[in-house]
Amino acid sequence: MLPTTNEQGFFEIRLESIGGLGANLAGKMLAEAGVLWSGLNGSNFSSYGSEKKGTPVKSFIRFCEPHIEIRDHSPIMAPHVIGVFHEALAKMVDVTSGLAADGTAVVNSTREFAEIRRDLRLPYGTLAVVDALGIAVEERVKINTPMLGALLRVCSFIEPEAMETVIRRTFSTKAPHLIEANVRAFRRGYEEVRFHTAAASMEAKKFVRPLPRFGYETQLIGGVIVAGGNSLLKNVSGSRQGFLPRWEADKCIHCVACDNVCPDLCFVWEERVDKKGRKQMFLAGLDYQYCKGCLKCVEACPTAALTAERETPGFAEAHSLKYSFSFRKGGAEAWQ
Ligand code: SF4
Ligand code: SF4
Structure with a gap:
């Protein structure tokens, strides 16, 4: 019944x-x-x-x-x-x-x-x-x-x-x-x-069908594209299935193994001077905006500097390094 x-x-x-x-x-x-x-x-x-x-x-x-x-x-x-x-x-x-x-x-x-x-x-x-x-x-x-x-x-x-x-x-x-x-x-x-x-005094929410930003009724005259499709503007955090990689800087040897397997441009690098005074690229952190939680980087990391962590609300926001911090700075600033 x-x-x-x-x-x-x-x-x-x-x-x-x-x-x-x-x-x-x-x-x-x-x-x-x-x-x-x-x-x-x-x-x-x-x-x-x-x-x-x-x-x-x-x-x-x-x-x-x-x-x-x-x-x-x-x-x-x-x-x-x-x-x-x-x-x-x-x-x-x-x-x-x-x-x-x-x-x-x-x-x-x-x-x-x-x-x-x-x-x-x-x-x-x-x-x-x-x-x-x-x-x-x-x-x-x-x-x-x-x-x-x-x-x-x-x-x-x-x-x-x-x-x-x-x-x-x-x-x-x-x-x-x-x-x-x-x-x-x-x-x-x-x-x-x-x-x-909760108290049952509220009215039910109306169903709202999600619509594309521009459709056949709302497109701009002449079909002008004002916001070109670009993955740099995309936030894929909703695709993570509950886990993300946590990075520990002191265990990292900056070997790039993680970046080689990451499909989504999450790793942010910066130029610094090494112990011998030579310019080198060092891993500075992750931009979690692009991380879909596949954990390929965790598998690839040889030093356990990356570990799988159950995602808690606010973790990604608190630990995310924006892409503009990297050596690609000039271009990144233009995207922001
Ligand atoms: S694979 Fe691990 S050790 Fe190598 S750069 Fe990435 S985090 Fe650092
Ligand atoms: S979990 Fe996947 S998408 Fe996220 S940083 Fe690692 S390799 Fe990239």
């Missing part, structure tokens, strides 16, 4: 994620648990761009009672539940856009409720917070199964046993050696999720 439905009779869920975290599979598994094991009608589809790690992904799940037919296959704009797999996405898109006034946002985070509400611009509804990344790291799985655990506490019309059955069936073909770890991660997500409900 569904706890609530919209005027079409649907209980709707939207998952907000980035490629590589398993939200697409989570949506499929959740729909399967509702349709095959809980007696509901349901549908699921996902929307994603170039199937590249780090790009935004949305997965949509609709449930209804078995006598209702689902003829609506449009993206979900006013969901009852939103699953936010990646908190940093909120920097780029309004992930809780359209959440029902009594809805629930399930968020992968370790932070306090007030901070999460502020950053998600979500003063109403219920916030369910789970450290899905922490569970995933400890159990050596993706964050989708601990997120499913937390989501199921909200979608209590599906029995946890049904979800476990689906997880076992799914991983029995994909990766049998990961079945037990994923079931454990699911159970931990279910048990460890924390809840906070």
Whole structure:
């Protein structure tokens, strides 16, 4: 029995994620648990761009009672539940856009409720917070199964046993050696999720469809391009999946191995004089604006001057060295 439905009779869920975290599979598994094991009608589809790690992904799940037919296959704009797999996405898109006034946002985070509400611009509804990344790291799985655990506490019309059955069936073909770890991660997500409900006096947020800066209606006369596409203006911090490299200057031998493997121009160098009085390039730090957290540099570093660090809010901003600090200074100043 569904706890609530919209005027079409649907209980709707939207998952907000980035490629590589398993939200697409989570949506499929959740729909399967509702349709095959809980007696509901349901549908699921996902929307994603170039199937590249780090790009935004949305997965949509609709449930209804078995006598209702689902003829609506449009993206979900006013969901009852939103699953936010990646908190940093909120920097780029309004992930809780359209959440029902009594809805629930399930968020992968370790932070306090007030901070999460502020950053998600979500003063109403219920916030369910789970450290899905922490569970995933400890159990050596993706964050989708601990997120499913937390989501199921909200979608209590599906029995946890049904979800476990689906997880076992799914991983029995994909990766049998990961079945037990994923079931454990699911159970931990279910048990460890924390809840906070705000006063229900606020109106729900209106759904806002993200639009391109310039479209066919808003382009400048003559199609003039006033801001040329340039990766130097791009901030890819929302693509990181929870980890970034930490640099310790006193362990660094300035060998450039990190910069050779970094795909994104993150390393900032400066010219200094070495002990013999010769001009040399020295690593000065990282510009985290371009870092997508692939950790190739950590693998390449021969001295452990770079280590993988779980990203905490504000770390990148506090430790980032702007690109203009480097020897490419003249050009960089022109870009800023
Ligand atoms: S690979 Fe390690 S030691 Fe070499 S420059 Fe980079 S941080 Fe320094
Ligand atoms: S993790 Fe390292 S290699 Fe990957 S983008 Fe960031 S700085 Fe570059």
